[in-house]
Amino acid sequence: MSSFFSNLFKFGSQNMAIDLGTANTLVYVQDRGIVLNEPSVVAIETINGVKRVKAVGDDAKLMMGKTPDNIEAIRPLRDGVIADIEIAEEMIKHFIKKVHGRNTMFRYPEIVICVPSGSTSVEKRAIRDAASNAGASDVFLILEPMAAAIGADMPVTEPVGSMVVDIGGGTTEVAVLSLRGLAYTTSVRTGGDKMDEAIVSYVRRHHNLLIGDATAERIKKDYGVATVPEDGVGESIIIKGRDLVNGVPKEITINQAHIAEALSEPIGAIVEGVRIALENTAPELAADIVDQGIVLTGGGALIRGLDDHIKEETGLPVSIAEDPLTCVAVGTGKAMEDPIYRGVLMTA
Numbered sequence: 001m002s003s004f005f006s007n008l009f010k011f012g013s014q015n016m017a018i019d020l021g022t023a024n025t026l027v028y029v030q031d032r033g034i035v036l037n038e039p040s041v042v043a044i045e046t047i048n049g050v051k052r053v054k055a056v057g058d059d060a061k062l063m064m065g066k067t068p069d070n071i072e073a074i075r076p077l078r079d080g081v082i083a084d085i086e087i088a089e090e091m092i093k094h095f096i097k098k099v100h101g102r103n104t105m106f107r108y109p110e111i112v113i114c115v116p117s118g119s120t121s122v123e124k125r126a127i128r129d130a131a132s133n134a135g136a137s138d139v140f141l142i143l144e145p146m147a148a149a150i151g152a153d154m155p156v157t158e159p160v161g162s163m164v165v166d167i168g169g170g171t172t173e174v175a176v177l178s179l180r181g182l183a184y185t186t187s188v189r190t191g192g193d194k195m196d197e198a199i200v201s202y203v204r205r206h207h208n209l210l211i212g213d214a215t216a217e218r219i220k221k222d223y224g225v226a227t228v229p230e231d232g233v234g235e236s237i238i239i240k241g242r243d244l245v246n247g248v249p250k251e252i253t254i255n256q257a258h259i260a261e262a263l264s265e266p267i268g269a270i271v272e273g274v275r276i277a278l279e280n281t282a283p284e285l286a287a288d289i290v291d292q293g294i295v296l297t298g299g300g301a302l303i304r305g306l307d308d309h310i311k312e313e314t315g316l317p318v319s320i321a322e323d324p325l326t327c328v329a330v331g332t333g334k335a336m337e338d339p340i341y342r343g344v345l346m347t348a
């Protein structure tokens with residue numbers, strides 16, 4: 001650990017923090033803040049049996065669902081863990097290179113990477129090795145809920161219990177934190193991806209219409225609600241896709257109440273995770289949470305009315321972090337920069 005902090009001094013601002021997310025990867029550079037925020041997607045092209053990276057990040061996401069047979073758009077992280085280590089490594093390498101550009105002096109930075117709290121030691125090692133192979137001289141890890149809580153300015157170093165619920169693409173991490181540690185943590189394999197799948201399956205079941213994940217994600221971001229709107233209907237939504245009966249393109253109209261119905265299962269799983277965490281929290285810490293409330297981070301926190309829904313289900317105050325999508329990256333960056341958080345970094 002000490003070599004890390006002495007290297008911070010030696011190499012200055014090249015050190016970086018990476019939020020390697022299922023949906024998005026964010027890179028934070030010391031003293032500069034977030035410099036990269038792109039989808040965790042890699043497009044692989046196969047020519048004469050040889051595979052090569054065709055595009056990464058924004059460019060690769062544009063290809064999802066639209067690639068010819070010889071190009072495959074892959075998300076190397078699934079359910080919050082690395083599903084394809086080689087491709088994840090290519091992605092990390094690409095992003096590090098993109099951040100440092102031609103500045104070869106800064107080719108081997110120290111890197112802090114955020115990992116899901118439920119990662120096994122094998123998964124943690126795989127992430128660390130991917131960053132080392134991508135050119136990092138030293139790699140440190142931080143658990144995702146800790147990073148989210150630091151990013152949301154929660155009092156993680158104090159002897160006070162606080163609860164963070166980080167709703168990402170692949171997982172929802174629920175944790176109770178106190179004195180730089182996780183007093184309790186649980187990871188629910190439900191997040192934004194499951195919400196997209198729920199919309200795809202709702203539209204197929206009720207309207208015989210096939211839509212892609214990208215369309216479902218757009219609908220979720222623009223119209224997603226945690227509960228049925230007050231007027232029982234909400235806004236109308238026009239959806240285009242392929243009719244499953246006759247195979248031709250078709251357009252249907254649904255409303256936000258339908259989206260609330262579609263999302264009820266994944267949102268129910270998240271609420272259940274919060275409830276289990278509360279039941280397993282030591283009484284002293286639980287008493288603190290009654291005062292401090294629950295803080296929501298991650299992109300899923302932006303589903304309209306989710307804070308009120310969790311408040312109703314738990315009876316506790318619930319708030320949304322200021323910028324839920326960048327909380328984990330900012331928290332990972334702060335943990336790298338500020339010695340007060342020294343104790344939260346891990347070597348593997």
Ligand SMILES: Nc1ncnc2c1ncn2[C@@H]1O[C@H](COP(=O)(O)OP(=O)(O)OP(=O)(O)O)[C@@H](O)[C@H]1O
Pocket residue numbers: 019020021022023024025079080167168169170171172191192193217220221222224297298299300301302303324325328
């Ligand atoms: N306005 C929005 N409303 C609802 N969901 C949103 C919104 N904006 C982003 N999301 C969803 O948030 C998810 C991504 O969140 P985030 O970037 O926090 O996850 P991640 O860190 O990549 O994933 P994980 O924590 O599982 O590794 C995606 O599923 C995305 O569709």
